[in-house]
Amino acid sequence: MPFIPHTDDDVTAMLAAIGVTSLDKLFEEIPAELRIAGLDAVGPALSEAEISRLMQRRARADGEPLCFIGAGAYDHYVPAAVWDIATRGEFYSAYTPYQAEASQGTLQVIYEFQTMLASLTGLDVSNASLYDGATAFAEACLMAVRANRRNKSRKILVARSLSPVYREVAAGMLKGQGITLVELPLQDGCCDLAALQSLGGDYAAVAVQQPSFLGTLEQVDHITDWAHANNALMIGVVNPTSLALLKPPGQWGSNGADIACGEGQPLGVPLSAGGPYIGFMVCAAAVVRQMPGRIVGRTVDIDGKPGFTLTLQAREQHIRRSRATSNICTNQGLVATAATIYMALMGATGLREVARSCNANTGSLVAALTALPGVAPAFGQPYFHEAALRLDRPVGPVLDALSKQGVLGGFDLSRDYPELGHTLLVCATETRGTEDIKAYASVMSDVFGVAA
């Protein structure tokens, strides 16, 4: 009986103690007409050896193509120590730290995580995590509407250069509460600042992604100041790796953004087919009572010894129920632990080196690919570690052909940005060096039918 320790003697003794004659008697309160015949369709049990073999076979079948896709998930090197420690039983198999005295490990990790995120973003208070970047963005919009005391608008102005899927997820999560996203249009791969100037002030918040989904760097100072001038809160969606190099949201414009959020996956989390990742959210102290999710605080015990505990819980569903800031309960705790260990290993210096390499490698990749006839940069903007390229032919078939040769060539922008034509978004992190870039360029020139 996998994972059930009971021997026949145990069962007999336990049934006797309860005073019933069979296991089935324990289910007598379930009306007979509701009983089902079992779960035969689930099939027979596999031993650990058998399931191991099966899963290994499936994993192997999927291969390990050379990947130049970014588009929200980035293939950074994850030091072995990160998950070795994060998956220690004491972290892996603990619950949310409700009993603080028996959970100081997890609580201190989160406090450290909060400190690191606050510092990376240049803002005051981080929560303990949200599900992923997309839901973190949605929660930021909801929070902004709740927090903006000067502007009761239920509209958020969102850059078209902000991740299309983040906008889609947010739209779905805001819809029930009647909050809508209004699009700030694109100009050469960035927010159209002229269009912004022409807009009125009827927004609870303005949201911009830096670097943008298209890889470009936005004029965040300008936009932040515009938002504040128009009684809107400013939401920055940011990539944590980039923050080792780029100006943090807390320093945008004259007063800084109010809320920063994003996807924490680049901080030591493997691509893992899309999850578990980790949404983060950090805000200015002024709006913390509208923050969703768990927060850990440092306090003292009755002997005066410092310790950590969940705090400001009156924002949360288990206390405030229908008036909570969010319904979130289980978050991405273990991933936060891994991200904390990653940041601790990297430090500011290591993270900056990673960021620099990403930028340099992407530069080399762009140079190598645009050397091919029929490939050109799509925009005339600086970029961080992702860049859009315009092809002289449809992107889909090119990607298919590359994939057959074991290269995942990038993300096809034509569905989400039809106005850009045949545009491909490519990314090279620090793990895609000269050798890999050469390999890509060579396969690409094959596909384009030109000599490398």
Place this chain on the structure above:
Amino acid sequence: MPFIPHTDDDVTAMLAAIGVTSLDKLFEEIPAELRIAGLDAVGPALSEAEISRLMQRRARADGEPLCFIGAGAYDHYVPAAVWDIATRGEFYSAYTPYQAEASQGTLQVIYEFQTMLASLTGLDVSNASLYDGATAFAEACLMAVRANRRNKSRKILVARSLSPVYREVAAGMLKGQGITLVELPLQDGCCDLAALQSLGGDYAAVAVQQPSFLGTLEQVDHITDWAHANNALMIGVVNPTSLALLKPPGQWGSNGADIACGEGQPLGVPLSAGGPYIGFMVCAAAVVRQMPGRIVGRTVDIDGKPGFTLTLQAREQHIRRSRATSNICTNQGLVATAATIYMALMGATGLREVARSCNANTGSLVAALTALPGVAPAFGQPYFHEAALRLDRPVGPVLDALSKQGVLGGFDLSRDYPELGHTLLVCATETRGTEDIKAYASVMSDVFGVAA
């Protein structure tokens, strides 16, 4: 600087504290003519990401052929929990438990290991491990010579059916002390009992492997009684998996063997290209003071609380120096930890099921292969999980051809046992089920040029 935490400030401050001006000054006692120019030939450092990629590439290049070789190393399924726990930092990065109070984890594990091994072999006292099966056998021979008070012979009578490489290693380790191995010949894959009867009593010990290297089951009761009747100690080299089913050395003959030893690899240790494995040794209480290696005992602390500590250390090199029972110091501690966890998970029932499956699968394999013309059983003996097959052609080329098709077909006995002709030793553990056996038989029939 990988794995060195010193900042420039640290170095400056530390040199100042020492009162020298440079790191190099710390080496001033090394005469100048002995200084070397550095280690340039070692080459440049690789980052963790780079070495990971390199090693993954090498590992992948080696592939994962379907393996039917046994011959001293057996491919059993290792539950995931075994090495997950054994490689926890607290076990992995601890030293030998010299400071008992700070090493109760390791010490208790060894005490449990000793208990399990003693019980498996039916003997009284186990040590904490030796290097591997071969050196354990050699140490058993040395121990027997020291321990045999009634027979001062420096000869050991050893079955020819005992692993050839164990005999080779032992011969090398005994040579310096003038101890020799005398061969007990083979008869139909087992010890020749008639030849035994004709031998005199001039041996310090008799050593037999059960199951034998050839897979056969020996008449251990008979041989043990012969040994004792001739003032020799009895050494049993045993496979721990088999002991879930087979009569343990402590029950051989009228009085049981005196020393059991062998290779513990089948107890949760992956094949891992040959090591680290784990030699074990268990003996009757009467001879424990001649036992090599560490031993853990249970005792009490000054408050009367039970605890564990290294004991009987007067046998060991760090106390007894040139008169120690062996020079062994570092043993295979972590592997013992893994083996203990494996045995704890399996229990007697689980281990018995593994043993039964091995036996049954090997039976199926023999049936499938001997169904081919040109393949026949080599002996008319019962076997445990390994069997010798006689082929109608040289084994080497057959194995080469199988290997090209991704099957490691077994171990070629012709070098070690030329008298047996074209003989192949095959093994199917519980992990080589019907599907795998079919695959082997089908490739084999290809190689033999017959229809499957």
Place this chain on the structure above:
Amino acid sequence: MTEQLIFEYRSAGRKGFAPIAAGEPNLPADFLRQDDPLLPTASELDVVRHYTRLSQLNFSIDTHFYPLGSCTMKYNPRVCNRLAMLPQFLARHPLAAVEHGQGFMQTLYELQQMLEVATGMNAVSLTPMAGAQGEFAGVAMIRAYHDARGDTERRQIIVPDAAHGTNPATATMCGCDVVEVPTRADGDLDIDKLRAVVGPQTAGIMLTNPSTLGVFERQIKEIATLVHDAGGLLYYDGANLNAILGKTAPGAMGFDVVHVNLHKTFSTPHGGGGPGSGAVGVGAKLRPFLPIPYVMHDTKGGYYWATEATCPQSIGRLSAFMGNAGVLLRAYVYMRMLGSKGMQRVSDFSVLNANYLMVRLQEAGFTLAYPERRASHEFVVSLKQITRDTGVTAMDFAKALLDHGFHAPTTYFPLLVPECLLIEPTESESRQTLDAFVHAMADIRQQAYDDADAVKQAPLNMPVRRLDDVRAAKQPDLTWKRD
């Protein structure tokens, strides 16, 4: 035993890790950051040692019995982690071409099927990242269903007073109004009160069965009929599925939509607060609205993603990619290892353990909240009498249990039982462990009567003693600052 903060291992310029050598970046100066973020400056050894030590400050399933009600803290098999972390699964980009992911997608497809069987539903989407997000998806589907039929005035979601906080919070997130219905003294819903609030404004009702009170709602068929007749739909909060696996199913009870906490029933780890997975299953009515992406299959094309194109009525995406994929792999491995028989044994033995523990605690002098009822996989004890007699509260019991080497049960939930402990042993614990827990509870009870103050001092053996929560909230210290 405590451990300094990682920031206190500081030494300017030290770093823990050498990444691949950096190339020369090319970024305009005015985009650049001027200050250094406050990240640790610790060596790899410091980092390993620090977080290893911190881990040891935790209770966890792997170290302690953890009978936290409503949380299903069962054993998390190590092999599930091992196989979910196979290098190819970890290396897979979520947007990689499907031809490089057939093994992965087949696994998700089969998981969808197994969950359909277990819940009695027609179709499953694995994309919700926790129970609460599953609830969001469910209520959003209920709204989409009514809206699609032009039935746009249904804005009320009914929840029992015993409901988990995520239920009402979810309703609000979906723009609905929450209507609470009380529980009767026997633990079942007050169906007359329910009848009174059901009507044309009813979008649906959210229930879990067995309820958070640890008893099976016996009138579920009646409730289903009532709500359905009024045009509402039934949402099943699957947090308590452990108790009924293979015995009954939300589908059989008349529910239209269900979420399953894979991190409870299907043993994916809690990780100190997540990640989880709140897969949603739906009956035929809601099938068009299921959140994307989920995996579809045809014999020609193999496995492929359901998208906006294939599912135009879908409520859409809930995450940037495919939810918590790695959690899904773990649940898959676990379910395949159980097989159909093993899944039924889960409910047999989780319910056996709960009833046994309940009876033993009653014998030891504890008061059950619902003494006339069978326990499901969990049950509620009320310490009201002990508190009245001695002043020792449920909180005090919780802390004292820590000193005895047991994690505390859930305290003060459900809200309607005073001084309550919600106790869920799970099937993976042995009788010996349950007996030891009863022993500890009895000891503490005795001590409450003998020396209440001593109990109020607990815990004494933890890394810290009771923490000042008021100070934590009044003077929030939420990040460390360089001094």
Place this chain on the structure above:
Amino acid sequence: MTEQLIFEYRSAGRKGFAPIAAGEPNLPADFLRQDDPLLPTASELDVVRHYTRLSQLNFSIDTHFYPLGSCTMKYNPRVCNRLAMLPQFLARHPLAAVEHGQGFMQTLYELQQMLEVATGMNAVSLTPMAGAQGEFAGVAMIRAYHDARGDTERRQIIVPDAAHGTNPATATMCGCDVVEVPTRADGDLDIDKLRAVVGPQTAGIMLTNPSTLGVFERQIKEIATLVHDAGGLLYYDGANLNAILGKTAPGAMGFDVVHVNLHKTFSTPHGGGGPGSGAVGVGAKLRPFLPIPYVMHDTKGGYYWATEATCPQSIGRLSAFMGNAGVLLRAYVYMRMLGSKGMQRVSDFSVLNANYLMVRLQEAGFTLAYPERRASHEFVVSLKQITRDTGVTAMDFAKALLDHGFHAPTTYFPLLVPECLLIEPTESESRQTLDAFVHAMADIRQQAYDDADAVKQAPLNMPVRRLDDVRAAKQPDLTWKRD
């Protein structure tokens, strides 16, 4: 905090693991065992919980500073473990065809080469499974060399009195007689005494340099000439290689054979007592005698094993297969990550740390055994004066350090320094950690003078207090018995 024995989790018939379903065996009854071996009957959860808890009772590098002299307890990088445990390496049968092992064998080949460079030797065999087995191989080669030249009367092995116990024990195992030579007060060998014992009976001398006293033997060239002139060979015990990597090398000092403790200098984990690896390197004279197998390479055939056939004069095999292959992979990864520069930094910083710690302890009032000497990577403190003044011994200090959260240094070794601590910080510890250690030592010293009895009570915070070793040896309880 202690933990019951795994056998005490007992419940007849319970098992922790379900292997692949068993087929029907076919074995004659008289070979079968009648009784059940006493293995645990615990569930997987019990087993995981039990051994996880036990692990927490250990000190280790990953949790504590561990300045155990002669043991080089440096950080064991997690990535070394990760890469050594790649599934293909784990699945490789040692007798698998070499065409299925070229990646593995190339790795060993390159490791041999790196060790040749580091030791200044001509050839390396990786097969010895620990330092002591490396010593065995070395002395066996020395004997084989003399024998091969017909010089069969050389049976004496000279060792300094400070030598590690494995040195004399090894000589005995090889059938040699041990001749001990004393150390001078300045820590160097008494070369006059050496001169007196060297002669035609001398097979060789075993030395480690820096010696176990933590100082560099300055007369090594003279010693080498002396022994070589007498026809003997020089064996280098490489346990202390950490101190000289890239500065000097056994080859440069005139040694003929050396073993390297990969589990010390090259950071493979100690595992609570092993496995280790004692790779041996030899100069030209001993090359034919090197133990097999080792890896050879040619451009046509790729990598292949040296065997009896290719090396007829070899001393033969030391293990059934290829030694501790997994340990070798770990060392390889570590060495490649260091590179040539990193290897030199190992000696720079291990020696820096040792000298710093030595000076700081001296400032704190401790007596150095060799105050006039530079420390190598370790150094010896003598507590003789403190013991005389207060009765507090080196053992008491060791136990008190545990309570301060530090593993104790090596005590009472080398044997010639009374009440000694042999302290080896290694390069991977930070200045902050060393300072904290000095602080603890100073505290204990102060307490020894203030309240010696209190120190003798230590440890108080460990899972157990001081254990009764006499009882352990007098009434041996070496296995648990069913009662």
